Amino acid sequence: MNKTLLGYIPEESIIYQIHPFVKLYFLLVVSLFPLFITAPEWNALILVVTLGLMAASRVNMSTLKIYVPVAISMGTIIFLSYTIFGGTQPEYYVLFRIFGFPFYWERIRDAIVIYFRVLPMIATMVFFLSTSRERDVIVAMRSIRIPFVVTYVFAMALRSAGMVLEDFHIVRQAEQARGFDTKGKSLTYKLRKYIMYMIPLFALSLRRSEEFTNALVARGYAFTGEASKVKRADYILSSYTFHVYDAVLVGIISLIFISIIVLRYFFGAFGIEDSLLTIWFSPI
Amino acid sequence: MTVIELKNYTWRYLDTEKPALSEINLKIKEGEFIGIIGSNGAGKTTLSYSINGLIPGQYHGIKKGEVLVFGQEVEEYDKGALQHRVGMVFSDPEAQFTAMTVEDELVFGLENLGMSLSQIKERLEWVVELTGLGPLLNKPPYELSGGQKQRVAVGAVLAMTPDILIMDEPTSMLDPLSRTRVFNVLEEIKKEQNNTVIVVEHSLEKLVPLADRLMLLDDGELILFDETQAFFEKMPLILEKGINPPGVMQFFYRLHEEGSYHDKFPLTVAEGVEKMHSILRKS
Numbered sequence: 001m002n003k004t005l006l007g008y009i010p011e012e013s014i015i016y017q018i019h020p021f022v023k024l025y026f027l028l029v030v031s032l033f034p035l036f037i038t039a040p041e042w043n044a045l046i047l048v049v050t051l052g053l054m055a056a057s058r059v060n061m062s063t064l065k066i067y068v069p070v071a072i073s074m075g076t077i078i079f080l081s082y083t084i085f086g087g088t089q090p091e092y093y094v095l096f097r098i099f100g101f102p103f104y105w106e107r108i109r110d111a112i113v114i115y116f117r118v119l120p121m122i123a124t125m126v127f128f129l130s131t132s133r134e135r136d137v138i139v140a141m142r143s144i145r146i147p148f149v150v151t152y153v154f155a156m157a158l159r160s161a162g163m164v165l166e167d168f169h170i171v172r173q174a175e176q177a178r179g180f181d182t183k184g185k186s187l188t189y190k191l192r193k194y195i196m197y198m199i200p201l202f203a204l205s206l207r208r209s210e211e212f213t214n215a216l217v218a219r220g221y222a223f224t225g226e227a228s229k230v231k232r233a234d235y236i237l238s239s240y241t242f243h244v245y246d247a248v249l250v251g252i253i254s255l256i257f258i259s260i261i262v263l264r265y266f267f268g269a270f271g272i273e274d275s276l277l278t279i280w281f282s283p284i
Numbered sequence: 285m286t287v288i289e290l291k292n293y294t295w296r297y298l299d300t301e302k303p304a305l306s307e308i309n310l311k312i313k314e315g316e317f318i319g320i321i322g323s324n325g326a327g328k329t330t331l332s333y334s335i336n337g338l339i340p341g342q343y344h345g346i347k348k349g350e351v352l353v354f355g356q357e358v359e360e361y362d363k364g365a366l367q368h369r370v371g372m373v374f375s376d377p378e379a380q381f382t383a384m385t386v387e388d389e390l391v392f393g394l395e396n397l398g399m400s401l402s403q404i405k406e407r408l409e410w411v412v413e414l415t416g417l418g419p420l421l422n423k424p425p426y427e428l429s430g431g432q433k434q435r436v437a438v439g440a441v442l443a444m445t446p447d448i449l450i451m452d453e454p455t456s457m458l459d460p461l462s463r464t465r466v467f468n469v470l471e472e473i474k475k476e477q478n479n480t481v482i483v484v485e486h487s488l489e490k491l492v493p494l495a496d497r498l499m500l501l502d503d504g505e506l507i508l509f510d511e512t513q514a515f516f517e518k519m520p521l522i523l524e525k526g527i528n529p530p531g532v533m534q535f536f537y538r539l540h541e542e543g544s545y546h547d548k549f550p551l552t553v554a555e556g557v558e559k560m561h562s563i564l565r566k567s
Contacts (some may be wrong), residue, residue, distance in 0.1 A: 054504075211374070218371070219393045227396065231398055233398075233401045235394070235395060
């Protein structure tokens with residue numbers, strides 16, 4: 001099993017045959033698809049395809065259960081924002097009323113449209129994070145010639161997130177060992193006492209930064225001067241090959257994207273007016 | 285050939301009143317294996333950082349005297365140039381990781397040196413064989429055990445084949461087995477390479493058999509610097525400074541104090557056994 005940013009994937013997974021750039025390209029481009037598609041059924045199709053790709057990549061699908069509460073709460077927030085907190089619209093069609101609040105058909109429809117736009121975006125992100133390691137992200141960025149310093153800072157940001165969490169656990173355990181524990185206390189108490197964790201965490205972060213700078217200097221890395229002008233071999237890229245099928249995949253993703261834009265703006269496809277939601281459920 | 289020379293070197297950190305190192309004078313020759321010992325706060329790490337250029341480069345303080353590496357004052361080196369010749373391994377291996385996989389970690393320094401891909405591959409193969417890190421190449425370094433992490437840290441610096449290798453308490457966070465593995469790597473370096481190696485270490489059992497010379501620092505002062513055998517002839521001073529010599533040496537020192545042993549102190553258990561046999565045969 002190989003550890004990815006969000007879990008583990010078997011080494012035999014087909015996803016390892018694909019160049020990291022293709023995965024990054026998929027994330028960046030496919031997550032834009034829903035912005036050009038209003039009809040929920042098409043966005044639902046993107047969601048299903050993405051989930052299918054996850055299954056094909058041997059992502060442990062049971063781990064997706066953790067996103068169900070997120071999806072439900074997000075859907076609830078969108079629904080409430082568009083309906084109860086959506087304001088009064090006399091020109092809209094009132095579908096029903098609860099405690100005097102009017103629930104408009106157009107508002108509910110818009111909430112569904114937005115919800116089905118967000119879901120595939122999240123799914124593409126989860127797909128990317130579930131199938132990529134930190135190294136893949138760096139390789140993807142460097143393969144499109146993003147400067148070393150930028151990719152390096154990005155890599156360290158990824159790494160520091162884990163380190164801060166680890167340090168937080170250490171600080172919390174150390175404070176618990178000395179009798180300070182917010183377990184079972186009220187939320188306001190926890191918030192007030194949170195500073196007890198933040199101060200040592202901040203001090204630790206400063207120390208980490210110092211150690212990290214020392215490590216970079218000791219390894220001969222410099223941001224300025226002659227050493228910074230050295231031409232780097234970028235060894236990391238030599239372990240990856242951009243195959244013909246990678247180019248084909250990039251081509252297919254690009255072609256679908258262009259097709260969506262053309263169909264949307266020149267042929268009026270993917271609009272809400274012709275969507276199954278309107279055809280089947282519109283009371284107007 | 286002298287590769288490191290300190291002349292009346294004094295360093296005081298900006299926020300302290302007492303110098304961390306005071307009036308240090310020493311010379312280290314090419315290919316020597318030097319052990320630095322001393323209690324906490326003695327100035328061992330400050331001395332290591334001074335030779336590597338981290339002091340005064342990364343720290344604020346007041347410097348007096350000279351620190352010459354290959355005959356040139358450390359402050360006169362271009363940024364990064366000194367570090368290409370003087371490698372440094374820190375006590376906390378995790379603090380020095382700069383990459384996402386062990387393989388990337390090992391090649392990071394080589395990329396900084398401006399090596400070509402083929403040179404990097406060749407150097408990588410060599411260092412992987414030396415440190416036994418082959419099965420770990422694709423793993424994130426921060427997910428390894430303590431001993432493995434330290435081997436990665438040592439390997440990453442060794443790959444750069446620095447002329448001088450400084451290790452600041454490389455085994456302080458390791459269990460005995462991992463400590464042995466790190467010292468096995470050091471033994472290999474001593475056998476195969478002509479690098480000058482400086483190791484700061486509290487545990488003397490493993491260091492003593494490898495060290496050509498030992499240095500004792502106390503409260504920022506260099507109070508003893510001699511060949512390993514000669515160093516332990518000053519046993520009362522060493523014990524007075526809270527240093528814990530290897531058990532076999534302490535045993536023979538006790539015999540010496542009781543008047544039953546008058547020879548040199550053995551540096552290893554094997555030497556001790558041999559000497560014991562010889563004593564028993566004579567008696």
